[in-house]
Amino acid sequence: MFFDWKVSYINAAPLGIQQKVIAINGQFPGPILNVTTNWNVVVNVHNDLDEPLLLTWAGVQQRKDSWQDGVSGTNCPIPAGWNWTYDFQVKDQIGSFFYFPSLNFQRAAGGFGGITINNRAIIPIPFGTPDGEITLLISDWYTKGHKELRNIIKDGHDLGFPNGILFNGFGPYRYDSNIVPENIQYLSVFVEPGKTYRVRVSNVGISTSLNFRIQNHNLILVETEGSYTVQQNYTDMDIHVGQSYSFLVTMDHDASSDYYIVASPRFMNSSTEASAIGVAILHYSNSQGPASGPLPVLANELDLSYSMNQAKSIRWNLTSSAARPNPQGSFRYGQIPVTDVNVIVSGPAELIDGNWHATLNGISYFTPSTPLKLAQHFNVPGVYKVDFPSRPMNRPPKVDTSLINATYKGFMEIILLNNGTTVKSFHLDGYAFFVVGMDFGMWTEDSRSSYNKEDAVARCTTQVFPGAWTAIMVSLDNSGIWNLRAENLDLWYLGQEVYLNVVNTEKDNSENPLPDNTIYCGVLSSLQRDQDRRIDFSGSQLNRLKPAALVFVPVTIFCLLLL
Incomplete structure (x- = not known):
């Protein structure tokens, strides 16, 4: 499947204020990448921005091909005015994901779009075929440009409360004339009464956890980030930065009026929250009038325990097949011996040598001018070290390029601890991991007794609540250099990331070779x-x-x- 994309600025006013946004082929958000398991995907990207660009395919597991990952550790940026062609296979994968620009805080200006990877025809989905599909990209939004926002972060200031929440690039429906100004364009989702739709929802924002709900309608959770889940009813779902979910929603209510679709910030001051609620409209074809009245109320608005218990309730569907014709539960992850353990502590931004940085285990990642993957391939010395501490060190924080030395075909346990005051999301490229546990307080060796080793969901992005820990387990069968990062863009931009160095030293090493179209930079610039x-x-x-x-x-x- 071939796609030809031009990435450029366009003028838009999602919240009523004209600003530059990043569009793909003139679309904001960009087009949905709709493909099927095992397809080869070729995306030719023309960079018409005024600064370098990379697109990353969050959650798409390029098997043995981190060359296509689109992050600073694996690829040189596409210079302004140039084009570059991504070429990867969505091998043995299904599910809901999204893509976005990974450099220079650009995601705050757009450039994102949905990714749908469908089952092959021979692999049934574990529910009745929906009557249609709806993709919703929800995001916090600021009226300041991404360049101004990144300077705010570099100067040590918080982003502050978002100016609004968008649905597919649209501002809120004017549910309250005292809150929402006139002439804001909003999203209307058109449906037929009695039909059931698969609604794919991704939080593509930069820093805000969002609660998603549809007035008077139940959400049956069926999939998250490539895993079919036990089908459970929810009235609402907390969707943290970088996360994606699929719900079945049946249009089984009367059509006396339209219904509200809501995405509202979580764990923030309610006195200011009202000005930044995203509202779209669910419109039955036989609707008799517009939506009216108050928005559906979110119970337990500031209750972290409610949100954590909701996350714990999500379970892997052990009997359904996903990309392959064998039950998900046939991979008995709970019986695999752990070979590597990493306890990783994240904290708030801090001053290091006069500049603001965010750290993992006391190290803020420094981005070298030569990508790690290229340096490894050409044996360039001094670009990075494979000495990232497996546990926090009692030493002053520093800025460094330090990788995790991961064991190929090993089984790694990673415990993520959040010493900050806000919910953080963490994402791992190249893999799905099992979210086996989370709780408040300090993690100890005894915490393993609470792990779910039977039906924990496999996904690529997980939340870590403030003052809490989340434990994940991952089978390291995908060789390459893979990015583990905070999806909260302010923390990622300040260095809260690390790379896993997964080297296959066996004779059957089938990692994809250096692409013919490689861009060279840093100490390898002379090759370009x-x-x-x-x-x-x-x-x-x-x-x-x-x-x-x-x-x-x-x-x-x-x-x-x-x-």
């Missing part, structure tokens, strides 16, 4: 040839940077004519 940005072989893979590739085009055509 110039790009003529006017080259455009739409629909082919020949637009992969190097004009030298043109030399082979006539030869290729001549050979084809001889066949």
Whole structure:
């Protein structure tokens, strides 16, 4: 499947104030990447921004191919005015995810879009075929531009309360004229009475946990980030930064009026929250009038325990198949011996050598000019060290490029502790991990007695509540260099990330080779040839940077004519 995307600024006013947003092919948000298990996906990205760009495919597990990951540790940025072609396979995977720009705080300006990976026809889904699908991208939003926001973060200030919450790039429906100004464009979702829809919801925002609910309608949770779940009814769901869920929603109510779809900030001061609630409209085809009255109330608005218990209630569906024709429960993760243990503590931003940084185990990640993966491939010394501490060290914090030395085909336990005051999300590229436990207080060795080793859900993003811990387990069967990061963009930007170095030293190492279209930077810049940005072989893979590739085009055509 081939996609040709131009990433550029457009003017938009999602909250009524004109600002620059990042669009893909003129769309904000970008197009949905709708593919099927095991498809090869080719995305040619033209960078028409005024600064370097990378797109990352959050949750898509490029098997043995971290070259396509689109983060600073694996790829050189696409310079402004250049294009680069991603080429990866969505191997043995299904589910709901999203993509976004990974550099320079750009996600705060947009550039994101949904990813849907469908089952192959021979693998049944564990519920009746929905009558339709709806993708909702919910996000906190600021009227300041992403460049101004990143300067605010660098200066040691908080982002503050968002100016609004968007649904698919649209501002709130005017449910209250005292709160929502006039002339705000809002999202209407059109449905047919009596039909059931699969609603895929992703929190693509930068820092705010959001609660999602639909007035008078139940949400039957069926999938999260590539795992089918035990089907349970929820009236609302907390969706933390970077997380994605699928719900079945049946349109079984009368159509006397439309219904509210709501995404509201969690764990924030309610006196200011009212000005930043996202509201879309669910419109039955036979609706008799507009939605009216108060929004559906969120119980336990500031109750962290309610949210944690909700997260613990999500279970893996052990009997359903996912990407392969065997039950998810046949992978008995609870019986696998743990080979590596990492206890990782995250705290609030702090001053280190006069600059603001965020740390994991006292180390704030320094981004070298040469990506880690390229440095490893070309044996460039001094770019990074594989000495990230497996537990917090009693020493002053520092800025460094330190990787986790992971054991290929090992089984790693990671305990994430949050010493801050806000909910944090953590994401691991290249893998799905099992969320086996979470609780308030300090983690100890005895905490393992509370782990769920039977039906914990497998996903790629998990929340860690303030003053609490979350334990995950992951089978390290995907060689490469993979990013573990805070999805909260302010903390990620300040260095709260680390990479897992998963090296396959076996003779059967089948990790994908260095791509022909690799961009070179840092100490390897001399290997780069110039790009003529006017080259455009739409629909082919020949637009992969190097004009030298043109030399082979006539030869290729001549050979084809001889066949």
